[in-house]
Amino acid sequence: MTVDIVPSEVNFRSNYDRRKLATNIFMGVAFFATIFGLFFLGLLLYDVFTKGLPYFNWRFVTTFPSRNPTDAGILSALVGSIWLMFLIPFFAFPLGIGAAIYMEEYADRDLWRNRILEINISNLAGVPSIIYGLLGLELYVRILEPLTKGRTLLAGALTLATLVLPVVIVSSREAIRAVPRDIREAAYAVGCTRWQAIWYHVLPMAFAGILTGTILALSRAIGETAPLITLGALTFIAFLPPWPVTTAVNEEGVVIVEKVSAGLGSFIQALQTPFTALPIQIFNWASRPQAEFHAVSAAGIIVLLLLLVAMNSVAILLRALFQQRK
Amino acid sequence: MTASHDSNFAAYEAQRFRSKWMNLIMRNLTWAFAYFSIIITVGITLILVAESFFFFDKLAKQGVSWTQIFTATEWTPLFEPPKFGVIVVIMGTLMTTVIAMIVALPVGLMSAIFLSEYAPPKLRAVLKPILEILAGVPTVVYGFFALLVITPILQRIIPGGDSVIAGLNALSAGFVMGIMIIPLVASLSEDAIYAVPNLLREGSYALGATKFETTVSVVIPSALSGIVSAFILAVSRGVGETMIVSLAAGQSPILNFNPLDSVMTITAFIVQVSLGDTPTNSLAFYTIFFAGFVLFLMTLILNILADWFVRRYRLMY
Numbered sequence: 256m257t258v259d260i261v262p263s264e265v266n267f268r269s270n271y272d273r274r275k276l277a278t279n280i281f282m283g284v285a286f287f288a289t290i291f292g293l294f295f296l297g298l299l300l301y302d303v304f305t306k307g308l309p310y311f312n313w314r315f316v317t318t319f320p321s322r323n324p325t326d327a328g329i330l331s332a333l334v335g336s337i338w339l340m341f342l343i344p345f346f347a348f349p350l351g352i353g354a355a356i357y358m359e360e361y362a363d364r365d366l367w368r369n370r371i372l373e374i375n376i377s378n379l380a381g382v383p384s385i386i387y388g389l390l391g392l393e394l395y396v397r398i399l400e401p402l403t404k405g406r407t408l409l410a411g412a413l414t415l416a417t418l419v420l421p422v423v424i425v426s427s428r429e430a431i432r433a434v435p436r437d438i439r440e441a442a443y444a445v446g447c448t449r450w451q452a453i454w455y456h457v458l459p460m461a462f463a464g465i466l467t468g469t470i471l472a473l474s475r476a477i478g479e480t481a482p483l484i485t486l487g488a489l490t491f492i493a494f495l496p497p498w499p500v501t502t503a504v505n506e507e508g509v510v511i512v513e514k515v516s517a518g519l520g521s522f523i524q525a526l527q528t529p530f531t532a533l534p535i536q537i538f539n540w541a542s543r544p545q546a547e548f549h550a551v552s553a554a555g556i557i558v559l560l561l562l563l564v565a566m567n568s569v570a571i572l573l574r575a576l577f578q579q580r581k
Numbered sequence: 582m583t584a585s586h587d588s589n590f591a592a593y594e595a596q597r598f599r600s601k602w603m604n605l606i607m608r609n610l611t612w613a614f615a616y617f618s619i620i621i622t623v624g625i626t627l628i629l630v631a632e633s634f635f636f637f638d639k640l641a642k643q644g645v646s647w648t649q650i651f652t653a654t655e656w657t658p659l660f661e662p663p664k665f666g667v668i669v670v671i672m673g674t675l676m677t678t679v680i681a682m683i684v685a686l687p688v689g690l691m692s693a694i695f696l697s698e699y700a701p702p703k704l705r706a707v708l709k710p711i712l713e714i715l716a717g718v719p720t721v722v723y724g725f726f727a728l729l730v731i732t733p734i735l736q737r738i739i740p741g742g743d744s745v746i747a748g749l750n751a752l753s754a755g756f757v758m759g760i761m762i763i764p765l766v767a768s769l770s771e772d773a774i775y776a777v778p779n780l781l782r783e784g785s786y787a788l789g790a791t792k793f794e795t796t797v798s799v800v801i802p803s804a805l806s807g808i809v810s811a812f813i814l815a816v817s818r819g820v821g822e823t824m825i826v827s828l829a830a831g832q833s834p835i836l837n838f839n840p841l842d843s844v845m846t847i848t849a850f851i852v853q854v855s856l857g858d859t860p861t862n863s864l865a866f867y868t869i870f871f872a873g874f875v876l877f878l879m880t881l882i883l884n885i886l887a888d889w890f891v892r893r894y895r896l897m898y
Contacts, residue, residue, distance in 0.1 A: 278793035282699045288691030289700075289708055292715050292763040299718070299726045306729075353614030361608050362615070374888070376618050381814065381884040382877065383821025385848050386625060388855075389873045393628045397861070417621055424618070450604035471717075478719025481823035481848065485855045485869075534721040534824075541725045541828055549729055556722050563717065 303560075307553030315554055319493045319504050320536065324547035326508055329555050331492040332536035335408070336477055336562065338496065338525070339532060342412035343419065343476050348469055350416075351423025355465075358424070359431040360453050380421040387418040388485025396486060404527035406487040408496060411530060414486055415476040422475065426468025430461040463577030470570035474563050480534035489529050490539040496525035533559045629877055632870030639864045640665070656834035656845070658868040659854070665868070667875060669836050673751070673844035674876075677826050678819035680755025680840060681762055685815055688759070689766025690808065696767070697774045698796055716764035724828030727757035732829065739841070749831030749843040758825050766815050773807020774800060806894035810887040817883035821876060823848035847876045 318328025354376075362369040391414030395403050403410040434457050442452035458465075494503035494512070498521040503512040533555060540552035640647050645663065653666030692712065696705050731753040736742050746752070777800050785795040801808070831843025832853055845853075851869045859865045 274791045274794065278791045281793045281796070282695070285691045285695035285699055288688045289695045289712070289767075291688050292692070292760055293708075293711055295726075295757075295760045296711075296715055296718070298730065299722070302726070302730045303722070350614045350617060353611040354618060357608075357611035357615040361611060372615060372619065375622050377888070378881070378884055379618055379622060381817060381880060382625065383823070383848070383880055385821065385823045385851055386629075386873055386877050386880075389851070389870060390621075390625050390628060393632065393870075394624060420618065420621070424615075448600045448604035450607045451600055453607075474717065478717075478721070480719065480721040481827075481852065484852055487855060490856070534719055537725065538721050538824065538828065541721075541728060549725075552725060556725060559719060559722070563719075567717070 303553045303556045306550050307555075307557045310550050310554035311557050315551075316558065319508065320491055321508055322506075324545060324551050327540070327548075327551045329533070329536055329558055330502075331495060332531045332533045332555070333558060333562075334495050335411075335492070335530040335532040336534075336559075338408050338530065339412050339415060340473065340477055340566075342408065342526075343416045344469065344473060346413060346416035347419050347423050347472070347476075351420050351469070351472075352427045352465060354420075354424045355427035355431055356453060356458075359428050360449065360457065376421050376424055380425065383481075384418055384479055385481040385485055387414055388482030390414070390417065391482060391486045406489070406529055407527045408530045409526040411483055411486060411488055411532070414482050415479060418479065418482060419472045419476045422472040423469050426472060427461075427465045430464025430468060431457060433464060434460045463574045466577070467570045467574045470566055470573070474566040474570075477532075477562065477566070478534055478559065480532075480538050483532055483535055484538070488535055489531055490535055492529065492531040496528040496530070497521040498525040533562070625877070629870060629874040632867055633874045636864070636867035636871040639867055643864065654836050656850075659857075659859075659865050663864065666836075667872070669834050670845055670847045670850055670872065671875065671879075672836060672838075673830070673834070674820055674846040674848070674879075676751050676838070676840065676844055677755040677758060677822075677830055677846055678816060680752060681758035681819045681822075682812075682816060684756055684759025685762035685766050685819075686812055689763045689811075689815070690770050692763065692767040693770035693774055694796060694801075697771050698792070698800065712764050712767060715761065716768075718761070720761065720822065720824040721828070723757050723761050724754075724824045724826075727753045727825055727829035731757055746841040747831070747843050749829060749833075750841050751830050751844045752840040754826050754828075754830035755840070757829065758819055758822050761822070761825065762815050762818055765818060766811050769811030769814065770804070770808045773804040773811065776807070777803045806891055809894075810891045813883050813887035813890065817880045817887070820883065821848065821880050823852060827852040847872050851876075 315328050316333060317330055318326065319330050320332070321327045358364075358369070358372065362372070364370070364373075391410060395410040395413045396406055399410075399413075403413070438456050438460065439452050442456050443449075447455070493505070495501055497516060499515060499517055501512060501514050501516065502510060505511050537552050537555040537559060540548045540555060543549075637647055643663075645665070650665045650667050653664050654669065655664035655666050656669035657664045696709060696712075700708060728749075732746075732748060732750065735750075735753055736746050739746050781799050781803060782795055785799045790798070826846045827849045830846060830849060832845050832849060833843040834845040834850070835842075837844065850872055854865055854869045857865075
C-alpha cells in the first residue's frame with residue numbers, strides 16, 4: 256500500500272512546481288502591465304522637456320503669441336487660464352457643494368425623484384466634454400448673448416463650470432459622507448436644526464475633503480480643450496482683458512496699449528472679452544507643420560503642467576493642514 | 582417666573598424661529614442646486630434634439646434626402662454636393678476606440694490585478710498615485726505626444742516607414758488614447774477586485790489552488806460585473822475623446838479600415854468645423870449638433886449599459 260503513495264507525492268511535487276511557475280509568470284506580466292503606462296508617462300515627460308526647455312524662459316511667459324516661432328509667447332493664454340481658474344469655482348463650487356449637501360443631508364434617498372437625481376448626476380459625469388462645448392455654444396454664447404457677449408471669458412467659465420459640476424458634486428458627497436453620524440446626532444441632541452448641524456459641524460469636518468476634491472476637479476477643467484474650441488474660443492489673442500492690467504500688441508509684436516484699471520466696470524468688461532487658454536494655444540501650435548512651433552508647443556505644455564502641479568500641491572497641502580487640526 | 586426668565590425665553594424663541602427659517606431656506610436652496618443638474622441634462626438633450634431637427638429641416642430645404650444619412654458612404658458636409666454618410670465618421674470613431682481598447686483593457690486589468698493581488702502594500706502606495714497621474718495629464722498633451730513622439734517611432738518601427746504609415750494615423754492616436762484610458766480601467770477594475778471578500782480567496786487556497794489559479798478562477802469571475810462595467814465605461818471614454826484624435830488621427834472622412842491611414846472621428850469633425858469660419862445658421866453649423874447628438878446617444882447607451890451591468894450581475898456576498 257505504501258508503494259502507491261510515493262508516486263503520487265512525486266506527482267504532486269512536479270505538478271506544484273509548474274503551477275507555481277504559472278503564478279510567477281502571471282505576476283511578472285501583471286507587473287509589466289503596471290509599469291507599461293508609467294514608461295510612456297516617462298517618455299512623454301522626457302520628450303516635452305527636451306523639446307520645450309530651450310524655449311521655456313521668462314520672455315516666453317510674458318510675451319504674446321506671434322507668427323514667428325522664436326518670438327511666440329504664451330502670455331494671453333496663461334492669463335486666460337488664470338481667469339478661468341478663478342471664475343470656474345465661483346459658479347461650480349457653491350452649486351456643486353450645495354447639491355452635495357442636499358443629497359447627503361436632506362434628501363430622502365428612497366424617493367424615486369431623488370434616485371433619478373443620483374442616476375442623472377452619474378450620467379452627466381459620463382457625457383463627453385465636447386458635448387458640453389455644444390451646450391455652451393448654444394446656451395451661453397447664443398441664448399445668453401446679452402449677458403455673456405458671445406464667445407467670451409464668461410461663456411468659457413460657465414461652460415467649464417457646467418462640465419465639472421458633476422465631479423464637484425460626487426467628490427463633495429464623498430467628503431460629507433465620511434463625517435461620522437454621531438457628530439450630527441450630537442448636534443441634534445443639543446437642539447441644533449439640521450442646517451446648524453451641517454454648517455457648524457459637518458461642513459468644517461468635511462472641509463478638507465471637499466477642498467481637495469474640488470481643486471482636483473478644477474485642475475481637470477484647466478486642462479480641457481475640446482469644449483473651449485467648440486465654444487469658439489480664439490486661437491490668436493494679442494491683448495489682455497481690461498482688468499487689472501491691460502496690454503495689447505499689434506501684428507509686429509509692438510505694445511500699442513498699456514494701462515492699469517481696477518474699476519468694477521472694467522472687471523465686467525473683462526468677463527465679456529474674447530479669450531484663449533493654455534490648452535488651446537498648445538493645440539494650435541502643435542497642429543502647425545513647422546517643427547519650431549512644436550518646440551513652442553512643448554514649452555507651453557511645460558507651463559500647463561507646472562500650473563497643474565501647483566494646483567495639486569495646493570490641494571495636498573490644504574488637506575494636510577486641515578487634517579492636523581482634527 | 583421672573584421677568585428675566587420671560588425675556589430669556591423670548592430671546593430663545595426668537596432665535597429658534599430664525600434657526601428654523603434658516604434651515605428651511607437652506608434646505609430649499611440646496612434642493613434647487615441639486616436639481617440644477619436635471620436642468621443641465623434637459624438642456625443638453627433639448628439643444629441636441631432641436632438643432633438636429635433644424636439640421637434635418639435644412640437638408641429638406643436643400644432638397645437632400647435624409648435617408649442618405651444611413652446609406653451614403655461619404656461624409657463631406659462642407660463641400661458641394663454635401664454628403665452626410667454618418668457611418669463614415671462612426672467607423673472612424675470605432676476604429677480609434679478599438680485600437681485604444683486593445684491597449685487599455687488588458688493592460689488596465691492586469692495593472693488592477695497586480696495592484697490588488699500581488700503588489701506589497703508599500704509598492705502599491707507608490708504605484709497607484711503615479712498611475713493616477715496618467716489620468717490627470719490633459720488630453721491635448723497626449724495629442725501632442727501621439728503626433729510628435731509615437732507616430733515618428735511607429736514610422737521607424739513599421740517596415741515601409743513613411744510610405745505605409747501616414748503622418749496622421751488611427752494607430753498612434755488609438756494607442757495613445759489607450760494609454761490615457763489605462764488608469765480608468767485599472768482603478769475601476771481594482772475597486773471591483775478589491776471588493777471580493779478574502780473568504781473566497783482563502784477557500785480557494787484551502788483547496789490547494791495557487792495564487793494564479795485563485796485569481797483567474799475565483800477572484801476575476803467574482804468581480805466580473807465590475808470589470809465589464811469598467812470596460813464599457815472605457816469604450817465610452819474612447820468614443821468621446823477629442824483632442825488626441827483631432828491632433829493625431831487626422832481629418833480624412835474616408836471609409837477605410839487600414840489603421841495606418843488617417844481617419845476622421847465624430848469629435849474631430851466637430852473640432853474641424855468649430856475652428857473654421859462656419860457662419861452660424863449654415864448647414865455645416867447644424868451638422869456639428871447632429872454629429873454631437875449621434876455621439877451623445879452612443880455614450881449614453883454605453884453609460885447606461887455599464888450601470889445596468891453592475892446592478893444586474895453584481896454578486897451578493
